[in-house]
Amino acid sequence: MRGMTYVVDLDLRAYFDTVRHQIVLKKVARRVNDAKVLWLLKLLLKASGKQGVPQGGVISPLLSNVYLNEVDKMLERAKEVTRQGQWMRVEYARFADDLVVLVDAHPRQAWLRKAVEKRLREELAKLQVEVNEEKSRRWIFSKERVSDFWALSSVGSAVGGADGCRCVRREARSGRHCCASSSWSSEAIVLSP
Numbered sequence: 001m002r003g004m005t006y007v008v009d010l011d012l013r014a015y016f017d018t019v020r021h022q023i024v025l026k027k028v029a030r031r032v033n034d035a036k037v038l039w040l041l042k043l044l045l046k047a048s049g050k051q052g053v054p055q056g057g058v059i060s061p062l063l064s065n066v067y068l069n070e071v072d073k074m075l076e077r078a079k080e081v082t083r084q085g086q087w088m089r090v091e092y093a094r095f096a097d098d099l100v101v102l103v104d105a106h107p108r109q110a111w112l113r114k115a116v117e118k119r120l121r122e123e124l125a126k127l128q129v130e131v132n133e134e135k136s137r138r139w140i141f142s143k144e145r146v147s148d149f150w151a152l153s154s155v156g157s158a159v160g161g162a163d164g165c166r167c168v169r170r171e172a173r174s175g176r177h178c179c180a181s182s183s184w185s186s187e188a189i190v191l192s193p
Contacts, residue, residue, distance in 0.1 A: 005102050005103070005104070005105050005140065005141060006102070006103045006104070006105040006109075006113050006138070006139075006140050007100060007101070007102055007137075007138065007139050007140070007141065008100070008101040008102075008103065008113075008116070008117055008120075008136075008137075008138050009099075009100050009136060009137045009138070009139075010099045010100075010101070010120070010131055010136045011131070011132040011135035011136045012097045012099070012124070012129055012130070012131060012132065013129075013130040013131065013132035014130075015064070015096075015097035015129065016052055016053050016055050016060060016064070016097065017051070017052040017055075018051060018052060018128065018129065018130070019051060019052055019053045019063065019064070019067055020051055020127070020128055021042075021045045021046075021050070021051055023067065023127060023128075024045070024053075024063050024066060024067050025038065025041065025042060025045070027066050027067065027069065028041060028063075028066060041059075044057070044059060060096070061095070061096045064096040064097055065095070065096065067127065068094065068097075068099075068127070068129075070123055070126070070127070071094070071099070071120065071123045071124065071127075072094060074119055074120070074123050075090065075092045075094075075101065075116075075120070078090045078116055078119070079091065079092075082112060087104075088104075089103065089104040089109060089112060090102070090103055090104075090112070090116055101116060101117075101120065103116055105140050
């Protein structure tokens, strides 16, 4: 993606607490043909209550990724359908409940930004996953700086340090400036809180 990029950073409301057991069990059963494994998974889920997955459990991120697999498939289709030669119009990053979608911010692509977000919300609704509007953000940034992405997105906060910066730990080894100590200022335009 080149030029200006529109960023959609969606926060999923109480995601780990709201995973529907029957949905995740059906999804796992499509791939796993072992009754003992499915029985064990059912016991793990039952221990966390009527819905949700155990927070902090080693299996929670895996189940989260399985649960949201259709969202990934929809975004992969959007990437392929909107590709124009070497130019990508849509890209995304997701791990567990952290999701960031990048869409071409050119004015001609306004329809695409709306369509991607609408389809994304439809896929999440099918899974009975709610978007936390207060924590979700949309913004445009015009400089291609990885530090912008890490500093402003929930994925960056989840993977990086408290301020979302990943390169703080690399600075001593590489001798390169870290985004936290750089004098360059972001030209990000925040569109929503």
